Amino acid sequence: MQHQRPKIVDVARLAGVSTATVSRVLSNPQIVNAETRRLVEEAIRQTGYRLNHAARNLRHQRTGGVVALVPNLSNPFFSQILAGMAAVLAPAGYNLLVADTRTEGRASILRYAEPSRADGLIVLDGSLPADGLARRVPVVLACEWIPGFAAPRVKIDNRQAAQLAVEHLIGHGHRHIAHVAGPPGNVLTDARLAGTEQALKAHGLPAPHIFPGDFTLASGRRAGEAWLALPADERPTAVFLASDEMACGFIGEVQHNGMVVPRDVSVMGFDDIELVSHMTPALSTIRQPREAIGRQAAQRLLDRIGGDDGSADTILPVELVLRGSTAAPRR
Amino acid sequence: MQHQRPKIVDVARLAGVSTATVSRVLSNPQIVNAETRRLVEEAIRQTGYRLNHAARNLRHQRTGGVVALVPNLSNPFFSQILAGMAAVLAPAGYNLLVADTRTEGRASILRYAEPSRADGLIVLDGSLPADGLARRVPVVLACEWIPGFAAPRVKIDNRQAAQLAVEHLIGHGHRHIAHVAGPPGNVLTDARLAGTEQALKAHGLPAPHIFPGDFTLASGRRAGEAWLALPADERPTAVFLASDEMACGFIGEVQHNGMVVPRDVSVMGFDDIELVSHMTPALSTIRQPREAIGRQAAQRLLDRIGGDDGSADTILPVELVLRGSTAAPRR
DNA sequence: ACCCCTCTTGAAATCGATTACATAACTCCG
DNA sequence: CGGAGTTATGTAATCGATTTCAAGAGGGGT
Structure with a gap:
């Protein structure tokens, strides 16, 4: 001793x-x-x-850590992405640090962007200020992105995905389609809305009825209430929601009021979170490859840390998953 | 410059x-x-x-980080606990690192338990080896625990919670009650099973029919199949499942086969994950205060890092949440 | 026998901040 | 006016590993 x-x-x-x-x-x-x-x-x-890692890190001028900035840690959508990132980072010798951009202040969140704290940053929140991130550590954007901020993006084609969803509904014969949007100002909200409008327009259909939302269960439920509040013959026969969570809330609300899905209304979600395949009816939705998004984002970041300067986007494919919540409208 | x-x-x-x-x-x-x-x-x-944090940390002989060892990062159950921990750790100047004990090998996971890597450890996986954790950094156990390993535990009273659930079913008049258990060898599995048996015994009822499970949706679905496979008059009229995810799988499966919940079978879950209140029927369940568990665990760890040697357990209260999935059995 | 190379190894500087110890200046009071 | 006490600051050691530079040992060719 x-x-x-x-x-x-x-x-x-x-x-x-x-x-x-x-x-x-x-x-x-x-x-x-x-x-x-x-x-x-x-x-x-x-x-x-x-x-002693502190000593080695000091000498190497690195930290051995990568920070993921997540808009809402308690949202299950992100946990699987984190799992994907961890799967790539751990073998490469990096620790995964996570921070919730909502819990911590907008300002204090930028302390993570210091080279002495983390070797890189994966940002999943498109609402962070671009100027704060600039000229700090290597950054990769995943899922969401920050307009005007140049960094590799790992994402899906949200507009095209929305088109895909809406075209499926149109294919079933729906002509009166509503969209429950994400939170205002969010880049995903805009892209999915644009895709929705584009699909309708391409088929000569009127612009969608837009219900406000914010990706949460509660907002989906409110959209359900709003839908129910419409006169029966004015209700859209199909609703495309910008997240599965909202779709769950929506279905819960309308079912609670005696409606039957998809008989009375077809419902289409977005994300394909695990639970929705087990609901009754099982939800038709757009599958985002969450694990792959996490892995790719981590890999791109490692490349960047390694000196690779490429900033091209990585667009991952989505999949239209058809289950029981969508069908032809009642004649 | x-x-x-x-x-x-x-x-x-x-x-x-x-x-x-x-x-x-x-x-x-x-x-x-x-x-x-x-x-x-x-x-x-x-x-x-x-x-430069590396320099300060070297001098201070600390790392400024706390590691959470989670059995399965992609499980939404844990994300809210992480959010609670982050909310306490960030203001205290600690980073939250997360690692998935399933993704990384059992052995390599212990590298996180080194003082030069993290100042403390919050373990949410009861299956880790106690000897590897001993004599390293301060540890707090949350949700699950490791038998024979002395460290503060932040948890609920699982046995009592299970009793509460089963007694609710008994109160409705159910006499034939099944339990879908967690994974074999898990401490939660045992405690919840024990509580179930104890409640039945206390009311002079026969031991429960046990369906195997592992907390996942898929295993709940299999339990549903097993339940359906029983002759109609031998089916338990109520099923208590050790996790909400399993309950969702179970309900999905039996509904898919034309059964109506709670008319044909009452279903009780465990955890109260957010989604289940929006299902149809909404799930009756036991609410675990997940955010509070995370906060408390983080706080206990900070205390320990600060030199507090108390190793008393923190038992947080659960709540019986009654919704639409439980009712009196059909006569 | 001599020079050049390769292979190993050690001494000491270095990464960037913290802090024990020393010192200087200044105040207060008998 | 001298000594104790206080306050403010600087000097240099320190945290623990890495790495540059130099040098010694041994091999091979001429």
């Missing part, structure tokens, strides 16, 4: 070599003579030495 | 003081003369100085 925690000099002393040699065994073993290496490794074992 | 990134000596030079004084302004301003302080603060502003 010498020190509380053995350091590199303790190992060096025991092995009868210098600290430099021990360090080389640790980080670049092949340049050390085999016999010496054996000695050092034995000394490491005997002392139970564990390297 | 002097260095790439200004350091403390640059500030000192500009302000005409020593680095010690700058450091004091940074960490202990009141011991510095007001005028000097002003000078230093001005110099900090001019240089755009930002402190």
Whole structure:
């Protein structure tokens, strides 16, 4: 029992070599003579030495951590993306730090963007100020993006996905289609709305009835109330919601009031969160490859940290998932 | 433009003081003369100085990070707990790192338990080896726990919660009650099963029919299949499932086969994840205060890091949430 | 025998901030 | 006016690993 925690000099002393040699065994073993290496490794074992990351990081001018800035940590949509990121970062020797941009103040969130705190940043919140992020650590944007901020984006084609969804409804014969939008000002809201309008226009149909929303269950429920409040013959026969959570709230509300999905209204969601395939009826939706988004975002960030300057976007494919919540309108 | 990134000596030079004084302004301003302080603060502003955390951490022998070890990051159950932890840790100046114990190997996960990597550990996975965790950084266990491992636990009373659930079903007149258990070997599985059996026994009812499960949607669905496969007159009239996810899978499956909940079977879940209040029927369940669990766990860990040696458990109250999925059995 | 190379290794500087210790200036009071 | 006490600041050691530079040992060619 010498020190509380053995350091590199303790190992060096025991092995009868210098600290430099021990360090080389640790980080670049092949340049050390085999016999010496054996000695050092034995000394490491005997002392139970564990390297101090703060010291290494200081010397290397890196932190070994990557921060994910998430708009809302308690939203299950993001947890699977985080899982994807962790799966790539851990093997590469990076820690995944997470921060909730809503919980912490807009301003204080930028402390994560310092090189001495994290080696890189994955931003999943498009509402962060571009100027605060500029000229700091490498950044990758995932899912959402920040207009005017140049950084690789890993995302889906939201507009096209929305088109896909709406065209499915049109294909079923719906002519009166509503859209429940995301929160105002959000880039996803705009893209999905645009796709919706575009699809309707392309088929010569009137602009959609827009219900306000904010991606949450509660707002979907309110959209359901609003739909129910319309005179029966003015109700859209199909509703496309910008998130599955809202679709759940919507269906819950209309079912609660005696409506039957899809007989009385077809419902289409967005995201394909796991639960919706088990509801009754199972929800038709657009599948976002969440795990893959996380993995790709992490990989792009590692590339950037490694010096790759490419800032091209990575667009991942979505999938139209057809289940029981959509059908032809009642004649 | 002097260095790439200004350091403390640059500030000192500009302000005409020593680095010690700058450091004091940074960490202990009141011991510095007001005028000097002003000078230093001005110099900090001019240089755009930002402190290097790796250096400070090295000196302070701390890391500024806390790791949460989660069994499954993509499970929405945990995301809200993480949000609670983040809400406490961020203001205290700690980063929240997350790691998925399933994605990373059992062995490699212990690298997080080193003092040079994290100042503390919040473990949400009861299946980790106690010996690996011992004598490392301060640990707090949340939700699950590790038998024989002494550390503060922040949890609910699972046995009592299960009793509460089952007694509600008994109160409705159910006499034939089934339980869909969690994964074998899990501490929660055992506690909830024990509570179930205890409640039935206390009312002179036979032991429950046990369906195997593992907390996932898919396993709940399989339980539904198993329930349907029973002869109609042998089917339990009520099923208590050890997680809401399983309850969703179960309900989805039986509804899919024409059964009506709660007419044909009452269903009780566990957790009260947000979605289940919007299903049709809305799920009766046991509410775990997830955000509070996260907050408390983080707070207990901060206390421990601060030197508090108390290892008493924190038991948070659950709430029986009654919704539409439970009713009296059909006569 | 001599020079040049390669292979190993060690001494010491370095990463950037913190802090124990020393010192200088100034106040207060008998 | 001298000594104790207080306040403010600087000097230099320190946290623990990495890495540059230099040098010694050994091999091979001429």
